[in-house]
């Protein structure tokens with residue numbers, strides 16, 4: 001299955017392929033059938049390349065979280081396979097490449113301070129505090145929570161908790177950041193601010209990011225690539241390239257290009273509602 | 281801050297006032313109707329009796345407390361260990377949980393004679409009885425707690441290839457603390473019940489006997505005020521131990537757990 005309708009001629013496409021950055025995570029005909037028989041994903045092919053900001057968008061239940069779970073090696077595909085930096089899962093981990101994960105909920109330890117929460121991944125790798133603390137402090141400063149290091153999660157607002165979760169993922173200096181609807185529960189205004197923050201960090205650290213969202217505006221504002229998915233069965237039906245230079249600011253949000261891209265995504269999504277469109 | 285203090289004062293003052301009022305009514309009614317003290321003693325009779333016998337009563341209380349606390353400590357260690365083993369595998373839990381329930385549903389008064397026969401040393405036998413009675417709430421609460429882990433956090437730990445021990449100590453045990461403390465609060469009262477019931481059945485005598493023996497003796501001698509004094513001591517000891525557990529719970533959880541936030545608002 002082709003992830004995107006190819007609009008250019010063959011030779012040009014080959015030339016473009018040669019210039020593309022190295023693949024970071026490759027999903028190779030991976031499909032997921034859960035133990036109870038739920039067919040969450042049809043075979044999916046997808047290549048995440050260094051420097052991508054890839055957004056997954058699609059109706060509820062189309063397998064976005066499942067796909068993200070496989071990319072973070074928390075879920076095993078039932079068929080097909082994935083590769084990380086052209087190798088197996090051994091490429092990721094304490095000594096190898098780092099994958100940062102931000103879940104839909106902050107998933108913080110309520111009994112631990114903000115600081116200890118951000119330090120968790122270092123502690124699990126038995127990194128001494130002398131080594132981890134400077135990085136923890138950096139990460140907290142980056143999300144603007146330095147003053148709250150000694151607070152407990154219950155003393156923070158929802159948006160602040162989400163920032164702690166992002167700091168935890170950033171502290172290990174990941175090569176790839178996987179985020180599952182991190183701002184889904186936040187108000188539009190806070191979300192815009194955090195979106196801008198995420199983009200800054202992505203640029204600053206030349207991260208590669210995968211971002212799940214339900215918001216078309218968020219997808220267009222953030223992404224270099226938007227992958228549109230459809231449900232029952234879960235599959236990829238379209239890909240939209242957002243060819244807008246960075247840094248992007250609020251003026252992009254109100255531009256005609258932005259509106260047109262949103263319309264494109266909306267069109268693709270309305271195709272996604274039609275059952276079995278593009279199923280193979 | 282001020283309203284907090286007022287609330288604390290209420291927390292102690294209100295039950296105290298109720299107790300005082302009840303004692304007054306009791307004293308007045310017994311005096312008014314001239315109820316003989318060998319039928320139903322007045323509070324003043326009880327306190328007189330306590331004044332005379334306090335030496336024996338406190339010695340007996342010491343014995344009962346020693347047995348209760350030993351039984352409780354043993355139940356904590358054994359109960360938490362069993363729960364930790366239970367959560368290691370579903371098979372182990374399924375195989376052994378019914379036997380834990382068996383401990384709970386068998387009336388302790390029915391098995392204590394057997395235990396007294398099996399364990400020669402009387403104090404030892406009473407500690408065993410107290411342990412058995414206190415064990416179940418700790419096992420069931422701790423098992424539930426160790427399993428009630430945020431699945432997202434568990435995923436995060438697994439993604440980081442955390443070891444079983446790391447998951448247990450850094451994730452399961454802290455998540456289980458509120459459940460464990462709830463179990464301990466129930467168990468400490470049960471340990472006291474076990475110590476007293478066990479002594480009733482075992483029928484220890486002479487020196488080093490506990491409060492149950494004092495009650496039995498007082499009953500034989502129709503010294504009803506003494507019986508009430510011993511009973512009151514058991515109740516006060518139970519309330520005191522429960523209060524200590526409440527304070528420990530608050531110390532351990534107040535900074536993060538919802539159940540304790542209410543109290544600190």
Ligand SMILES: Nc1ncnc2c1ncn2[C@@H]1O[C@H](COP(=O)(O)OP(=O)(O)OP(=O)(O)O)[C@@H](O)[C@H]1O
Nearest residue numbers: 034035036038040059060061062063064065066067
């Ligand atoms: N552990 C599981 N066992 C069985 N079925 C599952 C499991 N997890 C997900 N599913 C099913 O797989 C499908 C895809 O789920 P997934 O969570 O990936 O969707 P999603 O696109 O992330 O949806 P949402 O936008 O609502 O988060 C759904 O139909 C869901 O019911």
Ligand SMILES: [Mg+2]
Nearest residue numbers: 064065066180
């Ligand atoms: Mg999801």
